[in-house]
Amino acid sequence: MAYLRFLELGSEIVLQTETGQPVTFKVVGIFKKASQLLTNDLILMTDRAVREFFGIPEGLSTDIYVEVYNPQEVQTIAKKIKKLLPQSRPITRQEVKSTYESVFSWRSGLLLAVLLGALMGFFLLAWDRATALGAEEKREIGILKAIGWDSADVIEAKLIEAGILSVSAFLTGTGLSVVHLYFTDAALFAPVLKGWSVLFPPFRLMPSLGVYELSVVFFLTVLPYMFAVLVPTWRASVVSPEEVMR
Template sequence: MSALLAHAAGAVWRRRGKAGALGCGLALTVALMAAILFLTDALRAEASRARAALPDVLVQRLLGGRPALLRPEDVKKLDGIDAVREVRARVWGYLFVPALQGNVTVIGAPSDLVPLTVAGGALDSGRDLAPAAHEMIAGTTLVKAMGLVVGDEMQLPSAATDAPSLRLVGTFSSVVDLYTADVIVMSDEDARAALGLGPDDATDVAVTLTNPAEARIVARTILERLPGARVIERDLLDRVYALAYGRRAGIVLAASIPALLALLILAWDRATGLGPEERREIAVLKAVGFATSDVLWVKLFEALLVGTTATVVGLLGAYLWVFVLGAPGLRPALVGFGVLYPEAPLTPEVDLTQLVAIVLGVLAPFIGLNIVPAWRAASMDPMDAMRS
């Protein structure tokens, strides 16, 4: 068997141009498919880690089927529900920044809560907010994009004429980069002024439970007290993130159809039959005493050498592309941010089942498309094959 393997390696080297072309096509296709799957799994895992900072139950008011501001009387209706530990009205929203040509997320921090608890991060430089000082802290990615340094003062674009200018007093970072990409944290009062909200308006209500397992029961009670409201459980948000990334991955995979078509063209070229040189080589092997099974073993080893090498190179390329280089060109399409998107290195989250599926999905057809023509040629009379 080792002699057959050595002969197969020599045959691949003699036809290294053709083998290289096939191998490059396979490697590029594997790299693209694997990179999309690697990135999708990594983003799902990051979203799953982010769920720890989400409230057990989120309550929004709907008006005409769209989210609307909550009034103080709406929030009071949620008091006294069994299994509810805390009800906190939140102030947050989006502001369009012309310099970035994109939105930033403005989050209000209540005076009785540490601002970084709201942001889900840790102070990177500077200090926390001081009460009633018209200050802000921002994520490191946003600060870098806007060219700010601690101590700078900035007037956020706002429809409210009384919105004060804010001084940047600190930056924060997080293991979950979704929290730092486009976030600005300020006091509730400054956030309301920047977003043009009334003094008692709230964007939504975060409900913390004593027992998260009772979220569904609490959600039904909230709907009874606030008919028409939207109640979102944390587990539901987790599923929404998973579905969103899966849908985007499907769109990107669909956009990669040209690469898959290139692989099919290469496979079709192999399926149409062996070239005259390969048929004569098989005829010579049969003439010197090789059995049909020996010829098939040689062709199997050739296909395995090319296909396995291409698959390994493709998988390594995908890993480097996603987890070392940060998936340039691919990450924005799956993350879903228009301008500012997370840039921190992704934590590898590789599903072995998907790896096996990719390997089998590439190697099995490739080997089959090599073996079938070889079997047909090996079944011919050596003299007829030499004359063909």
């Protein structure tokens, strides 16, 4: 609020009550910009100032904060509050956390569904690669066999070729993803995860890139491709050069 109104410490701000009467307040503190997701539209007043501004009589409150030291008693106390005050709505910290987790889990699931098509396309490519070799590749293996290469040499050469290709693709994709996350603030995927007009003000997601994530991506991309190359190469390498080159 202070940044929107260009307020500083010691400045005065005029707000109108529900009856239209202007009330002047003095700024004695400003929240840091790093907390704007929580404090962007938050104004803190003294209890007396709030009651006078909103016309709330003594003994009445709109919200009550209850701190429970024993986490096991939270739900029990919430039920007792609901029983004593039927018109109230007790909300626990865990419920708020679960709500946000469900929202982000739903959004991440939507993103996963979108990316599932690309993953299926990759596995179809690997399956097509594993079922048969092209005519040029068969001819290449036949020539290698004809000049004296044995099956082990052919398989080793093809695995090295597939390894270089798949690892290069993995490193390139990882590098592009790092650039996308850290330098463009995930411009392609952030709107899906954050929502377009649900969360305000905008905030920066903190990417997490660890050994576990890289290992999962590596084993899901590099190893299947190398296995898909190994099977047809082995089938073609055990056949005589004449049959392969026909």
